[in-house]
Amino acid sequence: MKTLVTTNIYTDVTAPTDKNGALGVMAGLLAxxxxxxxxxxxxxxxxxxxxxxxxxxxGVAIPHAKIDGLTDxxxxxxxxxxxxxxxxxxxxxxxxxxxxxxxxxxxxxxHLKVLSKLARKLMDDDFIAALHKNQHDAQALAxxxxxxx
Amino acid sequence: xxxxxxxTKCPVGVAHTYMAAEKLQKVGQSLGYTVKIExxxxxxxxxxxxxxxxxxxxxxxxxxxxxxxGMDRFTDKKVLFSTTAAAIKDxxxxxxxxxxxxxxxxxxxxxxxxxxxxAHEQSPLIKQLMNGVSHMIPFxxxxxxxxxxSITLGGHATKAGMVVAPHTIWxxxxxxxxxxxxxxxxxxxxxxxxxxAGRAALAPAMLSAMVxxxxxxxxxxxxxxxxxxxxxGFAAGYLVKWFNSWPVPKxxxxxxxxxxxxxxxxxxxxxxxxxxxxxxxxxxxxxxTNMLNVLSKNPQTSIILGLLLGAMVSIxxxxxxxxxxxxxxxxxxxxxxxxxxxxxxCAIAVPPLSxxxxxxxxxxxxxxxxxxxxxxxxxxxxxxITEGAIPLATANPKHVFPGIxxxxxxxxxxxxxxxxxxxxxxxxxIVGVLGATNNLLLFFLAIIIGVAVSAAIIVTLKIRAAARExxxxxx
Numbered sequence: 001m002k003t004l005v006t007t008n009i010y011t012d013v014t015a016p017t018d019k020n021g022a023l024g025v026m027a028g029l030l031a032x033x034x035x036x037x038x039x040x041x042x043x044x045x046x047x048x049x050x051x052x053x054x055x056x057x058x059g060v061a062i063p064h065a066k067i068d069g070l071t072d073x074x075x076x077x078x079x080x081x082x083x084x085x086x087x088x089x090x091x092x093x094x095x096x097x098x099x100x101x102x103x104x105x106x107x108x109x110x111h112l113k114v115l116s117k118l119a120r121k122l123m124d125d126d127f128i129a130a131l132h133k134n135q136h137d138a139q140a141l142a143x144x145x146x147x148x149x
Numbered sequence: 150x151x152x153x154x155x156x157t158k159c160p161v162g163v164a165h166t167y168m169a170a171e172k173l174q175k176v177g178q179s180l181g182y183t184v185k186i187e188x189x190x191x192x193x194x195x196x197x198x199x200x201x202x203x204x205x206x207x208x209x210x211x212x213x214x215x216x217x218x219g220m221d222r223f224t225d226k227k228v229l230f231s232t233t234a235a236a237i238k239d240x241x242x243x244x245x246x247x248x249x250x251x252x253x254x255x256x257x258x259x260x261x262x263x264x265x266x267x268a269h270e271q272s273p274l275i276k277q278l279m280n281g282v283s284h285m286i287p288f289x290x291x292x293x294x295x296x297x298x299s300i301t302l303g304g305h306a307t308k309a310g311m312v313v314a315p316h317t318i319w320x321x322x323x324x325x326x327x328x329x330x331x332x333x334x335x336x337x338x339x340x341x342x343x344x345x346a347g348r349a350a351l352a353p354a355m356l357s358a359m360v361x362x363x364x365x366x367x368x369x370x371x372x373x374x375x376x377x378x379x380x381x382g383f384a385a386g387y388l389v390k391w392f393n394s395w396p397v398p399k400x401x402x403x404x405x406x407x408x409x410x411x412x413x414x415x416x417x418x419x420x421x422x423x424x425x426x427x428x429x430x431x432x433x434x435x436x437x438t439n440m441l442n443v444l445s446k447n448p449q450t451s452i453i454l455g456l457l458l459g460a461m462v463s464i465x466x467x468x469x470x471x472x473x474x475x476x477x478x479x480x481x482x483x484x485x486x487x488x489x490x491x492x493x494x495c496a497i498a499v500p501p502l503s504x505x506x507x508x509x510x511x512x513x514x515x516x517x518x519x520x521x522x523x524x525x526x527x528x529x530x531x532x533x534i535t536e537g538a539i540p541l542a543t544a545n546p547k548h549v550f551p552g553i554x555x556x557x558x559x560x561x562x563x564x565x566x567x568x569x570x571x572x573x574x575x576x577x578x579i580v581g582v583l584g585a586t587n588n589l590l591l592f593f594l595a596i597i598i599g600v601a602v603s604a605a606i607i608v609t610l611k612i613r614a615a616a617r618e619x620x621x622x623x624x
Contacts, residue, residue, distance in 0.1 A: 051160050052214065056237050062164050089238040100163060102191075112163060112192035119167035123175060123237070 007145055008033050009077045009138040015084065017093075019049065022084040023063060026099055030076040034101070041065055041101065055088030058128045062119070064100035073102040073111045075118070075149065079135040096131055098122075114149055121148045152183035153247065154198050155210035156217045159233045162191035169212045169236035170196075176240035189217055198222065200276070201517075208247045212236035221255060225347055228253035254347055254406075255393075274383075279544065281341035281382055282518055285333045286540045290525045292329020297532035299323035306573040306583045308482065311533075330536060334362045337375060337543070338382035345386025346393060349406035353414025354385035360419040367427040370434055370476075374468025375539045377422075385418050430469050437461070437473045445481075445489065451565045458489070459496035459561030459599070463553040466500060466535045466542065479574040487570040491586060494533070495564035495595040496557040497576025501537030502530030502596070503556050503603030504549050508541065510608045514615050518544045533577020548610040556603020563595035 008030060015025040027042035044065025048054060055061040061084075076099040083093030100115055121127045127144070134140035155173050159165035170186040177184035185206075187198045200222070203209070208227040211217060212235065229247035236243055303319025304311040313323045338358030342350035358381045362372030373380070392410050401409070444454040461474035478493035508515050508523030515523070522540035529537025542549040569592050573585040578596060586592040 048161060052165075052232075052234055054164070056165075056168060056234075064161060064164055066161065089234055102163060112190065115163050116167040116188070116190060116192065116195075119164040120171040122164075123168055123171040 007075045007077065007142055007149060009141050009145075011079045011136050011138045011141065012081050013078050014081050015078075017082050017084050019053075019055075019084060019086050020046065022078075022080065022086075022094075022097065023049070026063065026076065026078050026097060029078065030074075030099060030101065033076075034070075034074060036067060036070070036101075040067060044101075045099070053087040053089070055086035055094050056122065057088055057090035057092065058125075058132075059083070059092055059095045060122065060128060060131065061086045061088065061094040061097045062100060062122065063097060064102070066102050066104040068104045070101065070103040073100070073115065075100055075115075075145065077141055077145065079141075096135055118145075118148050150183050151181065152185075152206050153177060153208050153210060153244065154184070154202050154206040155186040155212060155236075156189060156198070156219075157186060157233055157236065158189040158213040158215055158217045160215055162189070165214070165233040165237065166190040169233035172237050172240045173210060173212065173243070177244060180241065180244060182244070189213075194218070208250055209253070210236070210243055210247045212243070220253075223253050224255040225343060226253055227251070252348070277341050277344040277383070277386065278379070279516075279518065280344035281337040281339075281379070282540055282543045284340040285337040285543075286518060286522050288329045288333040288336055289522065289536065289540050292326045292331075292333060293529040293534050293537045294525055295322050295326030295329065297326075297529050297534055299326060300532055301579065306575070306580065306585045308572070308574075310574040311579075333536075333539070334358050334372075334375065334378045338378040338385065341379065341382025342386035342389065345383070346389035347406075349393070349410040350386050350389035350414065352411040353389060353418055354382050356415045357381045357385055357418035357422060361422045361426075367423060367430065369427055369431045369469065371430075371469040371472035373422075373426070373430065374465050374471070375536075375543065376465050376468050379543070381418060381422070384421075385414055388417060389414050434469050434473050437470065438477060441473070441477045445477075452562050454489075455492045455562035455565030456558040458492050459499070459556075459558035460554045462493060462496040462535060462561070463500045463538075463557035464550075466539055471535065475574075478571075482572060482574060487572050488565065488568050490574060491569035491571040491592070492561040492564035494571040494576035494580055494586070495569065495592065495599065496561040497533050497535050498530045498578060498596050499557040499560045499599040499603055500530070500535050500542070500553040501526040503600040504538040504541040504553060504607060505530060506600065507549075507552070507604045507607035507611070510604070511612060511615075514611050516544060531577060532579050533575050535576075545611070548607050548614065551610065552603040552606035555606055556599040556601075559602045560595050560599025563598055564592070567591040567595065569595065 010029055015022040023045045024042055027038050031038035031041045044067055045063045048064055054063050078097045080095050083095050086094040130144045134144055157166045157169040166188050170188045173186050174184050185196060185202050188195045203222050209223045211228060211230050212233050214232050227250040229250040231243050299313050299319040299322040300311050303313045303317055313320045335355035335358045339351045339355040342354030358378045360366050361377040361381050364370055364372050389410055397405055444450045458474045461470045464470050474493055478490035481487055481489035505523045505526030508519045519541060526537040526541055538553060570587045571580055571585050573580050580586060581589045581592045
């Protein structure tokens with residue numbers, strides 16, 4: 001099934017257990033897939049985290065960034081072998097990070113609608129449980145997410 | 150069912166805006182609330198809160214990390230300011246806090262707020278007027294129907310008017326109904342004023358509206374009725390809004406809305422009515438009475454007299470002009486020539502009957518106020534209570550006034566033409582049914598023609614306006 005927003009999934013990634021270190025690893029993986037400048041992507045993530053932490057609890061974080069010149073937004077999922085300290089709302093460490101990367105100036109409202117639907121879905125306990133249950137299985141995670149995207 | 154509304158907004162507008170909205174929605178619903186949350190995200194505003202949504206909400210939760218648009222919508226509501234993070238983390242706690250939140254008093258300088266350029270939005274003046282009308286309608290309905298019922302079931306036609314026997318349940322009902330009519334005037338003025346300038350405007354507007362409707366304070370033969378109440382409402386609202394813009398030292402700020410503004414506002418508005426308008430109103434009433442006297446001396450102008458009396462009855466429905474026409478009719482009974490009262494009695498029923506009937510034709514064009522006030526207006530019309538049309542005329546003056554003034558004028562002119570008499574100082578079909586008129590059929594005919602003319606004008610204007618609006622929207 002063709003989805004509106006591409007999804008890249010990396011399961012059981014070994015990364016530093018501090019937020020900046022983990023974001024660096026994520027930026028590296030996702031930048032390569034989309035031919036982006038790794039430093040720009042990381043700076044985008046860090047800028048958003050500086051405003052407030054994107055760790056919204058239940059072991060899940062949604063770092064996001066707006067990138068100049070990007071044409072198609074994408075969602076990148078990374079699950080960590082070691083829980084990462086993310087200054088989350090419930091102070092719990094994060095094992096699943098869902099990155100939302102968007103063009104700085106997106107003319108296509110449809111993408112934003114899809115991402116907002118995903119954001120709403122993250123408030124659904126069953127959805128979060130499904131993410132955790134499948135956090136070692138890239139295909140299963142993709143299926144869970146594609147139901148929304 | 151308890152309900153609340155909210156607005157969420159975060160810096161990027163992609164994730165937290167919607168997460169917070171979703172959480173508030175879920176938690177609120179699980180706690181038994183009706184919930185609507187507006188999201189102001191990167192893709193624009195979704196689930197836009199309408200004035201009705203806000204009006205019906207018990208409180209408002211703003212879960213935003215940056216300033217939201219349209220904060221002025223929540224003036225005078227309980228508003229809790231919080232962040233998206235707090236909503237995502239613990240919406241239940243926010244809802245609990247919001248129940249006890251402070252009333253939002255508007256921005257310091259409301260004039261600086263940008264006005265949304267939405268063509269479908271009503272102008273602020275209409276919104277303010279409608280705030281008064283929607284609060285007034287229940288008072289008119291209760292007052293009018295209680296009076297109508299008490300007169301129908303317990304009233305007797307006498308030379309002093311429709312008299313309800315004292316010390317009966319009907320007399321009590323009549324008194325309660327009269328209180329409803331008394332209260333509708335300050336409620337209309339008060340809620341127009343609060344829509345403009347918040348709570349501080351309530352006391353000056355309500356008090357001054359009572360002053361403007363108390364002939365003994367004004368020194369006139371009649372109060373200024375609902376038109377006076379509308380003038381008071383707007384005057385008090387904008388006066389208090391101006392007071393609110395004064396730079397006031399912090400130490401005085403707390404006592405401004407409860408002490409300084411009500412005192413100054415009431416003194417200025419009430420004073421203006423007593424000292425500057427009492428005289429002109431008395432003069433106007435005398436001048437109109439003299440004019441009617443001149444016209445009634447000459448039998449050749451009786452049709453013109455009828456047209457004029459009819460128009461006067463409906464132009465301010467219970468205000469000074471209506472009063473002149475009515476008292477002129479009453480005087481004709483005393484003088485043994487009740488033809489003039491007959492013409493007035495024909496006109497009295499036309500505004501509420503026709504404006505009420507007009508809401509039943511093309512009811513898809515009605516506002517909620519019109520739907521609520523329509524049928525009660527018809528019932529009041531049958532009992533000759535002209536005031537029943539006030540909510541409809543206020544809600545939609547551009548269409549209703551041309552209709553009821555023309556229709557009432559036609560009805561009274563026909564009454565004059567047929568020389569219908571009415572020996573009771575009261576109007577509407579009920580005086581005919583009770584046998585106070587000399588020709589029941591012609592009396593009814595005059596009323597029916599007047600109602601038909603008026604309703605046709607109202608509905609035609611309404612349909613034309615709706616068609617224009619549609620053409621405008623498509624262009």
